[in-house]
Amino acid sequence: MLYPSFSRQLLTTHNAGSKSFVLAFSGGLDSRVLLDLMARFIAQYPTYSCHAVYVHHGLSNNADVWAEKCLAWAKQSGISCDVERVMVETGNRISLEQAAREARYKALAKHVQQGDTLLTAQHSDDQIETFLLALKRGSGPAGLASMPVILPFAKGTHLRPLLNVTRAEIEQYGKAHQLEWVEDESNQDERYDRNFIRHQITPRLVERWSGIHKAVARSSALCGEQEALLEELLSTQLAQATQQDGSLLLAKNTTQRVGMALIRQWLKRQKVVMPSLAQLEQIWFNVVLAKQDANPKLCWSNVEVRRSQGKLYLLQQWSDISQWQASLELNAACQLPQDLGALVLSESGCDKALRYPQKDEQVTVRFCYQGDPIKPLGRSGSRKLKKLFQEYQVPSWLRSRTPFIFYGDKLVAVVGYFVVADFSGDDIAINHRI
Template identity: 60%
Template sequence: MLYANLEANLATLTTPSARFVLALSGGMDSRVLLHLMGRYLERYPEASCKAVHVHHGLSANADDWAALCARWAAEAGVDFVLEKVTLALGKRTSVEQQARDARYTALRAHIQLGDVLLTAQHADDQLETVLLALKRGSGPAGLSAMPQCTAFATGWHVRPLLDQPRTAIEQYASEHRLDWVEDESNSDERYDRNFLRHQVTPLLNTRWPGIRKAVTRSAALCAEQEALLQELLAEQLGQAMSADQSLDIACLHPEKPGSERRGKALLRHWLAAVGVKMPSQAQLEQVWHSVVLAQPDANPKVGWGEVEVRRFRQCLHVIQPYEDISDAVVALQLNQACRLPAAIGSLSLSESGAGQLRLPRADEPVTVRFEPAGLEVQPVGRVGKRKLKKLFQEYGVPSWLRRRTPLLFYGEQLVAVAGLFVVEAFAGKECELTWHYEQE
């Protein structure tokens, strides 16, 4: 029964000659899926499959689990790959989330164009996912839970067991006398999903045996609603997004009464389009009121996770917080490129008859700095001095990049701002300043 269901699902979602990548944790669910795929390959020899086991190093038994997975894959006639990952424990992100992110990053590396990633989530997992989404206060996107098939890397992610209850998987494992690994963390009810699995969903399934199917229908309806909303907003989002993935605030129409609901929906779809982890409802409210509705000359920002939403010239930008290099001082030798800190490229001052700068004197050591505060200069062709902060505004440099823009000094005098201008008092034709920039 379970194999017939898997074969039917794969026939609908893939082709008999597909290349499969199976995520093999070694737990009962993925162990059963591996056994099923062994049978599938016997039936469809034109298909191929490799099992990838991600070794997180979180358990003392991790090496033993990897060895067992390798053995089981060989028994099933499936190629085996071991991927070891390291988690940055101690950060604010949960261990569960870090492990999941690392796992999918490792799996993504094995997906070639058109390949199919197989994972073993089932109907009880879907129920838990919806309950967790409800606990977080998620909207239709979160309540859509896990789709049976979705795009992944350059291929697809298919969950062929998603319509089957855990009991069907347990029965199959028993009938075929399969063994599997038991991750000791699965019994730790400090983790929300484990608490639901051991304390909540058994009660729900006992009281309402059809709840798995009902929740699956609700998730599918939410997914349909979310897909429809994306279609309705797709044209508007296309008009509002620039080539640099910034979002034109005017397209949100914040000045119009009743625009907030549509504007926030467009914000969510913009964040999804640029690949950002979705903010909470409270954080989205903060983006709307503190950034979208800020005064045009304000410099607001709202951050969550490892990203920030900031505003510049009536556009919203998603950026990652940068390393502070404002105190850095880098020596620069004439005719020699130097590497700049924080991976922002290299800078060179070269002798050239078509340059914009005069040569530095022997008593003028050349350095590169990044702190613009308090500096006041006169660019070539301008009348009078202006504060560098004002000049950055005029030249269209966003506030978050101003301390990442190289400032060239002769001695203690600012002579040029890379990529923008040369200071009038140091203009000449002997030297050319070149910045090879490597980031946004």
């Protein structure tokens, strides 16, 4: 009876404006069954189409073999299939599971066009695991809501059509239809929390309480509804607090409870890895409530929250570029590091700023200056660069990412802010393209 309920869900939940599906196909039991179900669905409803994508993480020596099997099974099913190779970031402070998941969904997103539906094969046992992992972390309603059946994804939607189906039912279907699938050896490694729950906890829960799948599904749905209600109630206040540059400005009379909730919703909309409760509290106490002259920040995952002029900013963590430098040639674009755009010194343009460099003055761009006080054009007297940045209200994190132009060892311009008086002229325009 698995197929009839599956096809009904696809017909009722799929976006009627598009009839294109993208199937995340790992070759394991769950996605192998999903491929077979989709083949039957397409045969019955030929106006729909499906394309499978195998994401090659490079984490197993068997990945190449799995990729070939997936291509073969998809071809047998009459479904096109691509292999996407990804690089998974590893490190002592990085969760391999999380890094692989992020890389996988990033690869899948490239295949989801406007209105398409991504299909993944998570089932109700996976939901139990996700719920218990959230419980272990001490998550609130947002975490305990676990995995929704359908949600926005890339340019379309993400649908989990097997989320109310048990692993036992999926295995029964696979065996009844004599399907082959791959066995990922990492799924047996109980050092991973999810595998420990799968092999040691869920079977005992099912043995004790046969209705545990439905109970967890019900609790997850209730938590999801409560989170959605909170988001709806805070939507107007969040819109008022969110500034044009994407920063968050909390009213001075905002309470801790409301303030932390607004910060969570603000971060959620920016689709970053959510901070833990302890980290959220640190944002409130150590960033929001820090002294006015402080330069507070909180880092987690690959992002950080900082405060400037009373506003909170979400930023990507960047490596140090203080030692980076490059030569500048007239009328030639110089590509800056870390998505900082390109810099061009041009002899054309209406806003001329610099004089020509002398023959012995090598022109370079750098991101560090530790020299003498500077006198900007139009100012009386010289000031230290730190004081000038404060006057120009340049946030602290932008100061180390602002390009400096040098003639020899002399600073001649801070791009976007000022030209040093002794080097001003009508010969060269500065163009910074982001």
